[in-house]
Amino acid sequence: MAALKIIFAGTPEFAVPALAALIEAGHHIAMVLTQPDRPAGRGMKLKASPVKTLALQHHIPVFQPETLKDPAVQAQIAEVHADVMIVAAYGLIIPTPVLEMPKLGCFNIHASLLPRWRGAAPIQRSLLAGDAETGVTIMEVVPALDAGAMISHASLPITERDTAQTLHDGLSTLGAALMVQAMQTLAQQGKLESTPQDESLVTYAAKLQKAEADIDWSESASALSRKIRAFNPFPVAQTKLNGEVCRLWMATEAQSQTPVKALAGEVVAIGDYIVVACGEGLINIEELQMPGGKRLSAKDFIRGHAISVGQRFGD
Structure with missing residues (x-):
């Protein structure tokens, strides 16, 4: 398999298995985009994101802009000349110019069976609604929220003892395996087949209050x-x-x-x-x-x- 040159955009624990799996699969992670260090803990000291911590362990260049809308930031990302951008719970809006930079596209790991549960809290909303299963979808990233065409998906049953944490951990692992699979196909074939989402089936997962x-x-x-x-x-x-x-x-x-x-x-x-x-x-x-x-x-x-x-x- 040819290695792809990848920009990985992710921040929390959910994104860590995907980054680890892509490194393990032999791809070249040329840059990691992650949110700036935030104050945390009792002392409110600045703390690196879980994704940044893993990237530094593997000596991968880390870039932490406050926004991707700044032309100087966009120029720095463009200099990577990436084949692909992979997004997993990054948390910042990715403007169209950045989406168009990677040669082979920009793909996201979303923690639901799209088009059900677009938005901020798909795991919790799925549990609250009494869904029998949840899952992950690999999708193309487009400017509209979680509206891109679907590449692949895998499901996970929701049991009577599942919490948001147990589902988060299961979906994180599932998403990592699915993304590695997608990148293997992309490396071999130069493109990925996709299916548009049925807009009539869309539901939204509002942020938890x-x-x-x-x-x-x-x-x-x-x-x-x-x-x-x-x-x-x-x-x-x-x-x-x-x-x-x-x-x-x-x-x-x-x-x-x-x-x-x-x-x-x-x-x-x-x-x-x-x-x-x-x-x-x-x-x-x-x-x-x-x-x-x-x-x-x-x-x-x-x-x-x-x-x-x-x-x-x-x-």
Whole structure:
């Protein structure tokens, strides 16, 4: 296989497996575009992105402009004379002049089965909606949001225990393998077959808002389980317990067949889980956290906190 000269544009952990896989496959990564270092942690010291960290380990030139709209920035990218640009959760708008620079095109790893869930939070929206599966799509990058023609896709089932984090990790690995496959075809054939998206099937995955994390116990157990898992690790679902904010990290729908007469938010059983009544059905809370405390399993939480049957969440 001929090695392609690639500009890789990515920033967070999601993009790391793709960059690693392309290096492993023997392609020449001529430049890595990633967002500028940002303040992080308690000391708010500048921290390199995960993609930058990997690039530096492999002695790949890293370029971190604040914007790609600056003509001087565009000139620097043009000097690479890349065959391809690959984008994975880069986070900056890529203007048309930059998209047109690579000889063989610009391709993106998108974490959904397009045209479903274009936009900022496809993994979480897929979980929230109760989709049976999610996936990744390799697509051409065009100026419109996630609207490019599709090259290939692979799916991943969503289980009743999946969180946004577990799906993120699975899709990240899947996307890396799919992109390497696409680049192998491109290197051999000089082009990639693509299929336009059906605009009538488009749905949008709006960015998550912190206000969405508040739990409304009148919702069904299945909806609340999905919400708690979709918001793990961010922004983390929350409710009130004993007048304080309690964060809920993991919960599954209880499979009890016996109807329970209880108010929404009421604790109906305590054991391996904290079982809580919802607007419809019961939920097993498995992992939770009080202010200043650690994330605890329900068992450990029960030992150290005042909680009993009949008490209500959301008070």
